[in-house]
Structure formats: C-alpha cells, structure tokens
Amino acid sequence: MDQTPTAQSDLPPFVDAAWLEAHRRNVVIADARWYLDGTSGRSAYDGGHLPDAVFVDLDAWLSGDPGPHGLNPLPDPEVFASGMSSLGIGDDTAVVAYDDAGGVIAARLVWMLRAIGHPAALLDGGMAAWTGPLETTPAKPIPATFTPVPWPGSRLAQLEDITAGPAGIIVDARNADRFDGTLQLPTDPQAGHIPGAVNVPCRENLSPDGRLRPIGEVRTAFARVGIDDAAAVISYCGSGVTACHNLLALEHAGLGQGRLYAGGWSEYGAASGRRAELG
Numbered sequence: 001m002d003q004t005p006t007a008q009s010d011l012p013p014f015v016d017a018a019w020l021e022a023h024r025r026n027v028v029i030a031d032a033r034w035y036l037d038g039t040s041g042r043s044a045y046d047g048g049h050l051p052d053a054v055f056v057d058l059d060a061w062l063s064g065d066p067g068p069h070g071l072n073p074l075p076d077p078e079v080f081a082s083g084m085s086s087l088g089i090g091d092d093t094a095v096v097a098y099d100d101a102g103g104v105i106a107a108r109l110v111w112m113l114r115a116i117g118h119p120a121a122l123l124d125g126g127m128a129a130w131t132g133p134l135e136t137t138p139a140k141p142i143p144a145t146f147t148p149v150p151w152p153g154s155r156l157a158q159l160e161d162i163t164a165g166p167a168g169i170i171v172d173a174r175n176a177d178r179f180d181g182t183l184q185l186p187t188d189p190q191a192g193h194i195p196g197a198v199n200v201p202c203r204e205n206l207s208p209d210g211r212l213r214p215i216g217e218v219r220t221a222f223a224r225v226g227i228d229d230a231a232a233v234i235s236y237c238g239s240g241v242t243a244c245h246n247l248l249a250l251e252h253a254g255l256g257q258g259r260l261y262a263g264g265w266s267e268y269g270a271a272s273g274r275r276a277e278l279g
Helices: 017-026 041-046 077-086 107-115 159-163 176-180 215-223 243-252 264-268
Strands: 028-031 095-098 120-123 169-172 233-236
Touching: 095 107, 107 120, 107 243, 159 264, 215 243, 233 243, 233 264
Parallel strands: 028 095, 095 120, 169 233
Antiparallel strands: none
16 A cells, blocks of 8 residues: 555545554444345345444445436435444544455445545455454444535536536446447446546456555556546446446545546436447
8 A cells, every 4th residue: 555544534545454453443344245246245244244344235325216317326315324324334433445346346435425524445455355354243333423415516427517528538437348348238228338438447446466556557547548637537337336446546546536427327328319439
C-alpha cells in the first residue's frame, strides 16, 4: 500500500490487513459478498467470515428495485440508512468492507458511504489478504443512529448526462469482452458499450494476488485512455456496482473524485433503438 492511515477518521479508499488488525475494535467490518449469478452471499458469509464482521445484503440495502433505471439503482436514502443502522453503523462509524473478489463488489458500499461523508475503506485484497481465523457465528450488532442523507448530485451522472453529448470521459469498468460485445451476459440488454466510452476493466486494477496495483500502475492505466483528473470521469458498468471500484482506485491514486452512472449498461442498453458500440 502507498498510503497508510493513522486512525479510522482519515481512511483512504483502501487499507491493508495489518491496519485492520490494529484497528478492528474501532471499526465495523462489513462482509459485502454478492454474486451476479445469484449465488447467495449470505451463505458464503455463514460459511466463514472475518471476526465480528456484519453481512451487508447488497440487494436489500445497497440497491433499489430493478426497473427502468437499471438492475441496481441506488436505494432511497432512508432504506440505506435503515440497513446501516441495523448493522450497527452510525453517523460516526468507520467501516472497512471486503468481499472475495478483490473488492470490486464491496466497492459499492464503500463508495456509497464515502459519497455522503462517512469514513469507509476497502480491505485491500479482500478475504484472501486476511490470514487470521474466520468465524461462522453471525455478528449481533447493536443498532445505531444513521441519519439519511440525499445522494449528492455532484457525485452522480444520470442517463441524460450520457445521452446529451460529451459530458466527460465515460469509463466502462466491465471486462473487455463485455465492452467490445464478444460476450453478452444474460443481464446485458444487448451487446456492446455506450458510444464513445473507453474501457478500464476494474479487475485489472488488481494484481494477481487480488491487491490493488501500485499507485503508479493505476495512474498509468487511466492515463492510457486520457485520464489524469477524475473530475472528468463518469464511471459505469453493468449496473453501478463494480464501477465504484474504478472511482475508488482513481481517488486512492490521488486523481480526485469522479461521478457514478449507477444505471449503467442495464439502463442505457435497455431502451429500444438506443445505439450500442461494438469493438
């Protein structure tokens, strides 16, 4: 890691396992495992999780109902607040989240918290970075006060921003085969990507061990597509989950904060007659 926080109040987007071990009594550890193929994240949690970790249900607390705005639109602030409260996450609680995919799923929770001013970070490397014992007993959090806060417009892009013409650099976080249209998943309304978008697959932010690549390499990957300032970036993916990892990587690399297009390809590509770009 290139940045080392000294306390939970100044969390960067990523912290390592050594930091978590030293501070875990002062943060809420959140297990945010979720799988696109419908495999149960809760079952994975019950099979073994980091000590004292709470399980965050992405479908219940981090997403609204699927519909015209995509498969995983942001939930109402009141729904998010209720979920966080029930997990013992309060207005002043620092959160460290993890998954078993190098953080590309847990990034959704971390981005949402940071977007409204809460201290939150990804465990760099996810579960694979944790060398201590796991637990199978579910955590029993004490509910906390989490005040609902509107999602800040300055951190979000809407469909109108995408269709109105150039509004920045539109970055697709999906793997290259989905971006170029050679692979179309059942959740993709059509093959391809938003016209004019560039591709920075979020999983390529990670080294083979699942940890974030050195900051210099992250910056280089974004520089290849013309990005040296995240203020110009609109990040999207299939439905606004893994796109958050690119935003956190940009911030961690010192390039600032971009915007999330939460509707993603599942919103943009679903409209009849809307043009997709291939290759």
